[in-house]
Amino acid sequence: MAHAQEHLEREPSDVLASWYDAWNAHDVDAVSALMVDDVRYEDPAAPEAAMVGRGAVEAYVSAAFRALPDLRLEKLEEWTTE
Numbered sequence: 575m576a577h578a579q580e581h582l583e584r585e586p587s588d589v590l591a592s593w594y595d596a597w598n599a600h601d602v603d604a605v606s607a608l609m610v611d612d613v614r615y616e617d618p619a620a621p622e623a624a625m626v627g628r629g630a631v632e633a634y635v636s637a638a639f640r641a642l643p644d645l646r647l648e649k650l651e652e653w654t655t656e
Contacts, residue, residue: 586654597647600639606632 589608596604606628609615615631616624619638625631638645 587652590652590654594647594649600645602632602635602639605635
């Protein structure tokens with residue numbers, strides 16, 4: 575699994591593209607690889623307001639993929655900062 579720190583060397587736009595690719599491939603490991611171990615993840619679609627830690631987010635992502643087997647994310651806008 576790639577380490578999240580490696581993504582710090584990439585352009586934010588490239589990391590965002592990898593995020594969409596990982597979600598659309600339903601690849602929990604690829605989603606996880608884009609996060610640091612102590613990630614704080616907020617998703618309005620999630621049952622919890624915020625999840626803390628890679629394990630909590632991996633569990634959420636896995637559950638989302640099981641519950642929504644045809645889940646696809648579509649990028650409508652891109653807002654990144656360096």
